[in-house]
Amino acid sequence: MKKYNLFFMSLLLASLIAYFTHPQMKKIPNHVTNKSENKWKTFEKKSASRIEAHPTTETELAKGNVTRTIASVDKPQENLFYLREDRILTGENLEKYQDESVELPMLNKINTDWKEALGSELLQFQKDDTKIIVKDEQHIIKIKDNQGMYLEKVIITYFLKNGDQNSFHALVDSETGSIIDTWDRTIHEKLFKRSQRLEPTGTSNIIGR
């Protein structure tokens, strides 16, 4: 029996070596598997009053095709973006405000729990067992009318109970976790989709002009 165990141990060791030396795996940057960075978070609606959150697991990443976005983190590139407080500037007068000695009044603060607030917002109206993954991409400051707003650029992936998956980029308020804007939404060709039909429940008390 000891020989048996030794054989399997050897196989396991060989498997581990093969796993970590596989050329494709080597291409995955370190920060992806570095969970301490906590770039991904999963939220799941268990019931109307209960939303659970946990760091996204490897299985969830794979299912959501999120592992494949690892290199897509659009790192601030100094030749492309203006930066302030290590955040990308967007909006007006960017050149002026990249100089941190120029005062920029901020409309909001950074709340360390913005992601939890976002998770609640995204699941509030969803059915039980709906799951989402939120992935941080970039930290942003948007400037308008000489005022700044802290924002987070994220990728949100919905896993609906019926098996559908939808993803999109979003800008999120760093204080409230509210969605400010979205883009890059999944383009589905889905046959038979005929978008949900609506039956009016009434017309009577509206006067038009």
Add this chain to the structure above:
Amino acid sequence: MKMKKLVSHIFFLTTFGIIFSACTPNLGSSSLRGSNTNTQNISGANLGIGQGYVLADTPLDITGNYLLDPNTDLNSLLTPATITNNGFLTGGASPCSGALPCFDVLANQTSLSALQSADGKWAYNYNTPEFLQVNTFFHMTKILDQFFINLSNSRTLSTQYDSAIPLNIFFRTIPLHAYADCNFADNANFDPSKFSLCFGYLTGNKNIKFAQDNTIIYHEVGHYLQNLQFNLRNAAAVIKPEINYGFYSESGSIGEGLSDFYSYYVNGRPRIGEWATGRTLNASRPISESDNLHASGISTDPAQRLSYPQFLNYDPNNAQIPIEDIHYSGMIISHYLVALSEDFITTCGMTKPAATAKVIHLLSETLAEIGDMSSTATNAGGLGKINLNAVDSKDWLRVSNPMTFRSFAQTFAKNLFQNMNQLPGCNGIAYGQDKIETLLDDYGLLLFRSYNQNRNYADPVTRPNTLVMASNRKKSTLISKNLIKLDPTPGASAAFVIDGQDQITNGVASLQSLGIILSNLSQTPAGFPFNNGNGRVSPGEVVAIGLNLYNDSNAIMGGIQVLANDWNHIDPTGRPYIFDQWPLAAEGGTPAPAPSVAAAKVAPFTIPAEELSPVCLIQSKALNGSSTQWMTQKAYRQIVAVDQTMCLDTANDKDCFIRAVKGVEQSTYSKLAPKSNWGQTMMDPQTKAAYSLSWSNVILFQVSKHIPPGTVVNCRLRVRFSNCEDCYHDQTSATPGGPLTRPGYDYKDIYYNDADPFKIVSLQFSVID
């Protein structure tokens, strides 16, 4: 003890199994799968290194048999082709640095790596996941190689004039991933946020996979290429523009039409989806009037082209039944582009590849310009030339001035004029304005009065603005905005209300999961307990409202858009401007500024916060108790002493009591037949069955539970349509009644925050508990 050992062994075996299966490269297998078990196995014996077997076209087109049994052994149709000498199915630049695009193909989302060849060859049976990957890779390589050579040529060409194509193009630093055997039923998709393509299967016949159909591959890659073209000028933009595929929209229609054209661009055939969607579902689409799938009466004869807006709801597979679907409305664009390619061949003596490459160049120019988030439009452009300004550009393109058949056709025509008329783009042969306009008019797309080369505001002396020759506008009809109205038929409803719990619950969940809703609705409890389904607007509800619009003209209206976004209809003191004699001065109204005020504005454009007001006003006694007035919600909040923390948006009391939900603050209708409302337009002509509303036809309002029952609300919405005579063209005069200051010019972008380009439609109702 034995049990313990057994458990130990099972543990080791399981661990080994998991790890081994996870770490082994995707080497492929020859295992058969699918319903056909009589497959003749494919061998790679006759292949060279780097070669494999593919379906060179759809099975129907290879055999010429459009009734081919869906369960046919497709191995007999495979042909050898060069795939790649790479060990893996990876293509494009290596490494994937951002200097050039790159891509790879995997089985599905859980695959760890691109398919690896064990012997340098790519021979697999047609019904294996490996074949799907090889076939996808082959056709992706084909279209991407062709496109990026064209784009490189476009960059060279664009140095000869003020182009929208930048000299330095940044590609994403990650591969475009294609999943050839996705576990998605009846679906293929492009996910721009993950930068991936997925090809699924048919539930009705699992033997049919989307990745077996090259035209579907080209179509999906076409969505990726459009995304790239739309963002050519947005390398430094944090927020990217997108074509709206979430709802019925003209931009989504154009996008689907362009994707269909990409199939023609590669294979030159006038149909898409013959195998994957056509064989068993009757859902393939023609790309040219020459295709016999079309109904009778449609041909390449100029009088029988697929023209706008007549054919917006036409499905050739079921021609009698109108359908509001972007895939079918987009056929007008795909057919126009094919007709243009063929005209290049005929007139300029181009080869088909050269002709379609020229069209792709024009598309790159057009999409790069329309999608520009910096507001400069072209390389020599200044701020404010398109999409208002760099801060508001995303919203401008999304709601205030989205891509429509009109704006697309106008910008495309400008680039056509620039490339084919002003440059020797037609092999030295004159390709005149008359020719450009005649073909556009055959498709009903000559919807503009000028080519807008100076983008609305530049000095017309130094940069002329070419006017369209009015005599060329024969099929393209322009209609006055005043002829769209709420249905005037006695007894007809002004609007339809959807406030049932189930419909709103399902709808909001769906819209939210698609990333469409941009307002935080957290003031409304989950489950929408205030929604009572009484067909009226009640406190605490989230309610969808669809207008009952009517076309009072004798021509078809296309691309109707209803806007409920914030706009400039309140003066800086909070008094509503009077439009169409409402509200009276005695009711709180104040005269609206003359159009010349907006006309005098020059770029760079900015919109002060006080010029953005929510659409809904409230009727109440004024604070001094004098008369009943129409007032802003902010003013009303002070009268009823509701704390701001109880507003729908606690940070903003401008729409404290009722607001249009951002993201669902516009509705669209494909078209309105003459003297008809939308219901009559879309009715099944045989059964007379009504065509029910969808989420693209309604605007979503959130109502505060703190609004007092009985409160009277008036929401001022703005309506326009794409073939509108006075919704886009600036007819203002420097002096009242005097000559037009900017004849034939388009409105400046800033106008779309005002009333002039729109028909104003008011909805008035009491909030009833």
